[in-house]
Amino acid sequence: MVDSTNVDPFDQMPIIHIENDIDYHYLVEKALRLASIRNPVRFFTNGQQALAYLQTTNEVPLVILCDIIMPGMDGFELRDRIDADPVLRLKAIPFVYFSTWSTKELVEKAYQGTIQGYHLKGERFADLQAELLLIVAYWKRCLHLRSFQ
Structure with missing residues (x-):
């Protein structure tokens, strides 16, 4: 889907990142930019802020x-x-869900709700970047309701 200025409209859609560790906001922003992902990123440190937005x-x-x-509203409650x-x-x-760790119980609980994936950030910056690239590329190509707007 390309408009008349050759800008992909999906590149204009913001990525919402909800994480209470501020350092991860910086790492996610850096990983996205190094992967040439141009989407704006909206950062929130808790579920309440994200829901209000x-x-x-x-x-x-x-x-x-x-x-x-x-703290406060966790990812499960936000979902x-x-x-x-x-x-x-x-x-x-x-x-x-984009987390640093997982257990069988967490993954089971995650999939009791309506989610589209559970990804680990990885232990290295390259792993984080690869996961972000995979997730963003998938959702830019996936057909969904917004594809028809």
């Missing part, structure tokens, strides 16, 4: 990358609140 913005994000364990909001649900924003 999602409920008030006119932007339709490309994808939500959300940590699970965070449930998005699912319960009819307006947000219809925006069909892909929701991907």
